[in-house]
Amino acid sequence: MPEETSEVGAHAPRWRCPQNERRSREGGAVSNVIDVEDLSRRYAGGFEAVREVSFSVRRGELFALLGTNGAGKTSTLEVLEGLAEPSGGRVRVLGFDPGRARASVRPRIGIMLQEGGFPGDLTVDETARMWAGTLTSSRPVGEALEMVELAHRSKVAVAQLSGGERRRLDLALAVLGRPEVLFLDEPTTGLDPESRQNTWRLVRRLLEGGTSVLLTTHYLDEAETLADRLAIMHEGRIVREGTVSEVVASQPATISFASGGSGGDPQLPPLDGARIVMSGGRTVIETEHLQQTLTRLLVWAEEHRVELPELAARPASLEQVFLAVAEHGDGSPPAGSGDAELRAETLTGAPGTSPGTGR
Numbered sequence: 001m002p003e004e005t006s007e008v009g010a011h012a013p014r015w016r017c018p019q020n021e022r023r024s025r026e027g028g029a030v031s032n033v034i035d036v037e038d039l040s041r042r043y044a045g046g047f048e049a050v051r052e053v054s055f056s057v058r059r060g061e062l063f064a065l066l067g068t069n070g071a072g073k074t075s076t077l078e079v080l081e082g083l084a085e086p087s088g089g090r091v092r093v094l095g096f097d098p099g100r101a102r103a104s105v106r107p108r109i110g111i112m113l114q115e116g117g118f119p120g121d122l123t124v125d126e127t128a129r130m131w132a133g134t135l136t137s138s139r140p141v142g143e144a145l146e147m148v149e150l151a152h153r154s155k156v157a158v159a160q161l162s163g164g165e166r167r168r169l170d171l172a173l174a175v176l177g178r179p180e181v182l183f184l185d186e187p188t189t190g191l192d193p194e195s196r197q198n199t200w201r202l203v204r205r206l207l208e209g210g211t212s213v214l215l216t217t218h219y220l221d222e223a224e225t226l227a228d229r230l231a232i233m234h235e236g237r238i239v240r241e242g243t244v245s246e247v248v249a250s251q252p253a254t255i256s257f258a259s260g261g262s263g264g265d266p267q268l269p270p271l272d273g274a275r276i277v278m279s280g281g282r283t284v285i286e287t288e289h290l291q292q293t294l295t296r297l298l299v300w301a302e303e304h305r306v307e308l309p310e311l312a313a314r315p316a317s318l319e320q321v322f323l324a325v326a327e328h329g330d331g332s333p334p335a336g337s338g339d340a341e342l343r344a345e346t347l348t349g350a351p352g353t354s355p356g357t358g359r
């Protein structure tokens with residue numbers, strides 16, 4: 001099952017920094033750099049964009065906040081960055097209230113907003129120097145520009161940078177003060193694939209150096225690649241939280257094979273708890289217990305000499321979880337609902353049920 005193996009591999013952590021593991025587990029106590037408890041944020045018109053959200057970010061980890069447009073990610077981040085007041089709940093960044101103890105928190109955090117908004121007539125170098133002048137302790141400007149591969153553009157006016165180069169300048173300014181906690185709001189939006197990879201490399205290096213990162217992104221591969229843990233927000237609430245593997249485990253795995261082969265569709269054995277759907281010329285078995293269901297299917301196929309053409313088995317992907325959340329709110333299909341394109345049938349163990357006929 002090479003497909004299954006590669007999918008499992010995709011969910012396994014692709015990199016680990018032993019230093020950070022130690023850092024977060026030293027003495028058995030995990031120290032949080034961010035604590036959010038029952039955070040709510042209501043805008044002036046009365047709209048509640050964030051509703052009793054709770055999560056924490058451990059020292060040395062990258063925590064990703066995912067969610068559809070308008071889910072409340074930026075509204076949450078702005079409170080943590082000290083840029084907005086909560087209307088309810090409590091937040092702590094490095095042990096301080098970021099709104100009230102701004103002077104204690106601000107020098108120790110780096111912020112990359114969705115839009116930097118720097119004057120276009122200053123050069124890259126001048127912009128970075130101006131920003132460095134506001135910091136109590138700064139890296140050399142050249143080093144920060146080097147980190148985001150913008151050093152060769154230092155004499156160019158900001159207005160003449162491409163969209164992707166401006167994002168990289170925003171990132172350079174966010175890391176200029178050697179932050180302990182870095183807030184990255186959609187850092188790779190508008191970047192070409194190579195620049196995205198470079199940004200990921202830089203983020204990994206920062207993590208290895210002990211920086212903790214809170215990231216929002218619409219790129220699920222970015223979260224899968226970088227995040228130690230993540231949360232999916234929907235309509236102001238967190239509806240999924242955990243490691244990628246934990247979050248993905250909340251969604252059924254699938255086994256599928258091509259339907260309508262020369263021998264017709266096979267009469268499948270009872271597969272307790274599994275759901276069978278027909279989709280795109282394939283029989284798809286959704287199961288909470290991939291290994292058991294697959295074993296049962298393969299043993300049965302072997303015994304009955306049934307061919308299952310183009311057989312594939314894979315755990316759910318983060319994308320499937322995300323889409324389920326976007327569609328159904330909490331990520332679980334409502335009882336009795338059916339996808340317009342799919343004919344769904346829940347198998348209750350009746351022998352001889354045919355996926356081909358849906359009976």
Ligand SMILES: Nc1ncnc2c1ncn2[C@@H]1O[C@H](COP(=O)(O)OP(=O)(O)OP(=O)(O)O)[C@@H](O)[C@H]1O
Pocket residue numbers: 043044045047049067068069070071072073074075076
């Ligand atoms: N100043 C504001 N006044 C009123 N409502 C606002 C304001 N800013 C944001 N909102 C609303 O709050 C909700 C959450 O917005 P927010 O920007 O936090 O979402 P998001 O998850 O970051 O979205 P995106 O992925 O599109 O950046 C949205 O419905 C948005 O329209």
